Amino acid sequence: MRRLLVRYGLAMASVVLLAFLVPLGLLGRQLAHDRALDAGRADAQRVAVYAGETAQEARLQAAVLAANEDSPRQTTVFLPDGTVFGVPTARSAAVELALLGTAVTARTDGGVELLLPVAGPEGKAAVRTFVPDAELTAGVRQTWLVLVGVGALLLGATALAGDRIARRLARSALDLSHVADRLGAGDLTARVTPSGPPEIASVGRVLNGLGARVAGLLAAERELVADLSHRLRTPITALRLDVDLLEDPQERERMAAHVDDLVKAVDDVVWIARNPGAEAPALGCDVVAVVADRARFWAILAADQGRDLAIDLPDGALAVPVSAAELGAAVDVLMDNVFSHTPDRTPFRITVREAGDRIELVVDDAGPGFASTAMAERGRSGAGSTGLGLDVARRTVEDVGGRLVLGAAPGGGARIVLELPRA
Numbered sequence: 001m002r003r004l005l006v007r008y009g010l011a012m013a014s015v016v017l018l019a020f021l022v023p024l025g026l027l028g029r030q031l032a033h034d035r036a037l038d039a040g041r042a043d044a045q046r047v048a049v050y051a052g053e054t055a056q057e058a059r060l061q062a063a064v065l066a067a068n069e070d071s072p073r074q075t076t077v078f079l080p081d082g083t084v085f086g087v088p089t090a091r092s093a094a095v096e097l098a099l100l101g102t103a104v105t106a107r108t109d110g111g112v113e114l115l116l117p118v119a120g121p122e123g124k125a126a127v128r129t130f131v132p133d134a135e136l137t138a139g140v141r142q143t144w145l146v147l148v149g150v151g152a153l154l155l156g157a158t159a160l161a162g163d164r165i166a167r168r169l170a171r172s173a174l175d176l177s178h179v180a181d182r183l184g185a186g187d188l189t190a191r192v193t194p195s196g197p198p199e200i201a202s203v204g205r206v207l208n209g210l211g212a213r214v215a216g217l218l219a220a221e222r223e224l225v226a227d228l229s230h231r232l233r234t235p236i237t238a239l240r241l242d243v244d245l246l247e248d249p250q251e252r253e254r255m256a257a258h259v260d261d262l263v264k265a266v267d268d269v270v271w272i273a274r275n276p277g278a279e280a281p282a283l284g285c286d287v288v289a290v291v292a293d294r295a296r297f298w299a300i301l302a303a304d305q306g307r308d309l310a311i312d313l314p315d316g317a318l319a320v321p322v323s324a325a326e327l328g329a330a331v332d333v334l335m336d337n338v339f340s341h342t343p344d345r346t347p348f349r350i351t352v353r354e355a356g357d358r359i360e361l362v363v364d365d366a367g368p369g370f371a372s373t374a375m376a377e378r379g380r381s382g383a384g385s386t387g388l389g390l391d392v393a394r395r396t397v398e399d400v401g402g403r404l405v406l407g408a409a410p411g412g413g414a415r416i417v418l419e420l421p422r423a
Helices: 002-051 054-068 093-099 140-184 198-244 249-274 287-304 324-341 389-398
Strands: 074-078 084-086 104-108 111-120 123-132 309-312 348-355 358-365 403-408 414-421
Touching: 002 054, 002 074, 002 111, 002 123, 002 140, 054 074, 054 084, 074 093, 093 104, 093 111, 093 123, 140 198, 198 249, 249 324, 287 309, 287 324, 287 348, 287 358, 324 348, 324 358, 324 389, 324 414, 389 403, 389 414
Parallel strands: 309 348
Antiparallel strands: 074 084, 074 123, 104 111, 111 123, 348 358, 358 414, 403 414
């Protein structure tokens, strides 16, 4: 950002300098040209005073010698009788025109010739002064060098001033960027000292307010979850007592396991709420064993509704980096999705298979299928439910580097695939 601002400043300064210095340079060249021509005309006029009188030839010759002495300009006088004083030169068309009485300024090889007609009793004479190119451009190079030096000095000053201004702006922007990165990484204590232009300082104050607001909301959420967990303790304890009163040992054991799962789920929620940003302990499970257990649970309901449930599991164990409780909850979501969104007697299949470095858990059904692949988004539902089920399953696999894919089953129904990395 700092370099970019300096470049912009230099670009603008360069445009302004070119707009001023180039015309000044051209003006300096024109002034040098006009100054040389004026000096040549002055030489011609000093000599022309004596060119009209034949009796003043001595003075004329002296004047010509004085004009040509130590001067880059060359003066020549053409008298009516053909006599030539001064630097010998050919009688060009411009000279002939001047002898007819016309003042001429003409470009010739190596410079400009100025011809001044002079009328006398014996006819018209012509005074020619030749101004070489070196005289016409004298001082032009030095003028351009001065202008270039001034331009370089101004550009240097612009770069220095622009760098100081850009450094101040860049420092304020970098402070905002660093604090934003810290807030994004979960450090809600990060704050920025508002500085720089009013706009950037305003952004800093808004960012500080946003961090404080998010920290307050998260604290309120943690307190709410903690309060909710305490409120759940009493009904869970009553439920556990009711389970202990069951006479059937198998039923009592099964219900007690469900109560234990409920207690663990509540404890996990409370732990996550109280430790935001912390990594949960690394857990893993055998996906084959979890799916087999949950399939047996749902097989009872499938039989009651006349559904054919096909289970396709590999023989060996397949480990994935998800706890058995979380994976079991995700499987329950997929199974419940089948029962909730397909009519009775609709067959379905659950499959666990290896796919390269991943393990796929696939649930296919012969129902109407998905109206949109956006059904996995939080709050989306096609049957009036909360739309949180598939989102829970999606987050479960995405937290460990997997993904949830919705598609169509081979028979035309819905297919849900959980792709999980190997443990």
